Amino acid sequence: GRRLDLRGLKCPLPAMKTRVALGMMRAGERLTVLATDPMSAIDVPHAATGAGGAILQQYREGATQVFEIEKSGQL
Numbered sequence: 001g002r003r004l005d006l007r008g009l010k011c012p013l014p015a016m017k018t019r020v021a022l023g024m025m026r027a028g029e030r031l032t033v034l035a036t037d038p039m040s041a042i043d044v045p046h047a048a049t050g051a052g053g054a055i056l057q058q059y060r061e062g063a064t065q066v067f068e069i070e071k072s073g074q075l
Contacts, residue, residue, distance in 0.1 A: 001030030007064060011039040015047035018069070022051035027073040030056075035065045 004021050006014040014035040031053070033044055045055050048068055048069045059069040 004033045006033060006035045006040070006041060008036060009028045009058060012045050014040045018044050018053075018067075019047045019051040021071065022048060022053045022071055025071040027071055029071045031067075031069045031071070032062035033067040033069065035067070036063050040065050 002021065002025070004017060006017055009017070014033070014037055018031070018033050021033075025031065033048075035044060041058070044065070044067050045058065048055055048067065052072050053069040054072050055067060056070055058064070059066050
């Protein structure tokens, strides 16, 4: 799958970049997003579902939020 390292970026950039990346993906493809902005815990899942993605996993590794997202078949 694809990997999007957005550590160090402030919201709304992680959410916007997640939305753009998902927009370029096909159904069934997976995207891993790494972000450190605390707001990304809320903003990235909203952006992902709005762009046709499904959150498979969301967890923390230290200061990093990790999101495992799969592009769904419908928008």
